[in-house]
Amino acid sequence: MPFPFERISAAPVPEDARQYMTRMRDGVRLATDVYLPARQTDTADDHAGTFPTVLVRLPYDKNSRYVYLDRVARLFTARGYAVVVQDVRGKFRSGGTTVPFLREPQDGYDTIDWIVHQTWSNGRVGMFGDSYYGFTQWAAVAAQHPALRAIVPRVTAADFNAIWQPEGQRAPVWLEGIEYFAHHWVDNASYTYTIDRSRRPVIDQYEEAFRAIGARSFWFDLLAPRQAGLSTQPGLHPFDARPVPVLHCVGWFDNIVGAHMRDYMELASRPGWDAVQYLWAGAVDHENYRLAQAPVSAANDHNTNEAALARMLPDYANPAIEFFDVFLKEVRPLSSLSKVRWELGHSGWRTSSVWPPADSAVRTFWLGEPADALGPLPAGSLSDRPGDEDGAVRWTHDPDAPVPSLVDDSFAYLHDHPDLAPVAAREDVLAFSGPVLSEPLDLAGPVAVGLHVTSTAEVFDVFAKVVDLGPDGRAHLVARGQTTVHAGETADEIRVELGHTGYRLRPGHRIALLLASSDHPLFLPAPGTGENPWTALTAKPSTQTLRTGGVRASHLAVTVVPQAAP
Structure with a gap:
């Protein structure tokens, strides 16, 4: 019996975006959507008609309903930001080999360099996004482009190895996490299929899936069954790079909250980095569902309900917009930002100067x-x-x-x-x-x-x-x-x-x-x-x-x- 799977290919480019095929240093071209706000020409500013840019680089189809980045872009453009959304190398509309992590520093640098040479750019770039597109921000920090002024990594880690195997620890096989590579990092598309995780040996079913698809995942092969792996931060580690302001957006119910908080705690203790670390921590999970609405009803499910998505998006985007207003636009004072803004589940939001709070x-x-x-x-x-x-x-x-x-x-x-x-x-x-x-x-x-x-x-x-x-x-x-x-x-x-x-x-x-x-x-x-x-x-x-x-x-x-x- 043939192994059943579904292939998910790229969705159409939204009407309010223009796609460019941006050339990287090795000649590979990456699909890049640009969303622009209305130009303002009635000002004496040297950058009249240009904008600071928010860059998002991700592997999940930049135009899909799953990541709703067209809707996110409209929130940023309404506040005067250009938004650039890019399929990373080897994914969906982009060219190149489908391998995660290894080329993200160079591709991040080259994309930022392309942005600052556009007529609509004022030369200032920030980055935003969740999970893998939080990782691409750290890769860009490691590449040290001078135009990168701030990042807002959400529910992520600077080194994905820290998720599978925390430093100095052994960990059980997080099958759900490792099989991510078997679904999303095979070729340009993504694939859905069902594994019976009680069958032995479990690896055989993934082999069946790869044979049916006609391609396999390089990174899955590293992690399973050899349980090996390459560094997800080749070259300079971002924490050893030039410090940039960071708003860490963490979910208390995120399944990788430990890895993200280790990043925050380390940087908050590093001279040079400590002054520009900010923390937003909410009672949310990796997919942005909230404790206050759990278990989630159909009316509140932003993954399937358009009205629920519209209600959720301001809470999702506004912390980043406020952060960029300080470090990209420079229209709000630094004092307007709390060093730590955190949610006490079942009670509400709090602020503090450090984490954990000083009175803990x-x-x-x-x-x-x-x-x-x-x-x-x-x-x-x-x-x-x-x-x-x-x-x-x-x-x-x-x-x-x-x-x-x-x-x-x-x-x-x-x-x-x-x-x-x-x-x-x-x-x-x-x-x-x-x-x-x-x-x-x-x-x-x-x-x-x-x-x-x-x-x-x-x-x-x-x-x-x-x-x-x-x-x-x-x-x-x-x-x-x-x-x-x-x-x-x-x-x-x-x-x-x-x-x-x-x-x-x-x-x-x-x-x-x-x-x-x-x-x-x-x-x-x-x-x-x-x-x-x-x-x-x-x-x-x-x-x-x-x-x-x-x-x-x-x-x-x-x-x-x-x-x-x-």
Whole structure:
């Protein structure tokens, strides 16, 4: 039976854009749309009739409904900005070989150079965009074109390797993330098809897809099954380049929030860069769905509903417009920008001069009552003091019956925003809950767990999720993290970073922690045999032991701020 797939090709160029085939230094031409505002000629300014430019470089079809950049461009042009949107090399209308990352610095530089030589350009360029088109901004920073004055990277990372494998850590196979390259980086088109992630070996189905398509993904081949990879920042790293003002736009429910916040925290501590780092952090996910609307109704789904998109776009674009008004147009004072503007989920927006806020503090919850941890929520306890006596609890990881993710697409996690209480009730999941809150508990900063875990398996995974347990018994995600552990490395505490969050646990609610050894289908289950999970043919259950109390007290550490006014 032929392998079924759908090929997605380029949509038409919008009527209000003009497409150019912009020549790069090696002769390859990239499809580039230009949107211009109405020219203003009644001014004595030396740049009358010219505009600062906002550049967006992306691989997802610049004209597609999915990225709605024609609509975004109209918001910028209405504020006096030219907008340039480009299909990156090898994608959709652009020429060249389809390989991510490697040519983005040169192509970014050459595109900026083309912009500044246009009659409508005033010589100042900023960049904007999400995910991969956040990465292309960092690549352009590394190329150091003098016309690049500011960037607004959203839900992204300067080095995509930090997403698959954080520095100094091993990580479970994020199948959903790695297969991105098998769908979007094969040739000029993108491809949709369905993989049965429970079949072994899972790699075989991707081979079937590539044979059916007639081409394959170079970067997927690097990451799976060899689990290797090239640097996504060849040459000068952007953090070692000339500093430019950056507005980091982060989503607390973004599935790569940890990588983006590591970028922000590093740059905020670097002399030269620190003065020009700004943070906007909202209770949104990678696809810009909001906690305030989760789970998302059809009426609020901006991916399918035009009215919902129109309502969403100002919140999406305005932070960037305000930032560019300061650093590109120079029509607003620097003092008009907050260094940090962040949303406290279920409460509202806050500002601060630093992140985490200056009045924040770490609060530690100690895992206790392990004998109850295998029960349904509230299960075991989270308390302010560690237990005096050693305790332990065991759970089994069966690769053939993994813990369900409850979402098929974690990029749009808030679209479904599932209740995790049924997962917590499973016998292969541990759960610990704090006391019912009489006052709000406001989280604002990093979250991590320190665990003492051993396993009968040579290699095993640990998934940790902090959840909000409501008085109705439903549990919803606040923060998550995961790590891979190899036998012989478990004598010391295992630390799992869960990224950063801004979230209010309301009175009547509890903070809770879920621990498991799988999260399927988003991650490939560890087979329990020590084999590569991409190619493993067999699986073997394993038993994990968590220790609490005494000298091996496991804990959850959250960053809290004093209760703010509602």
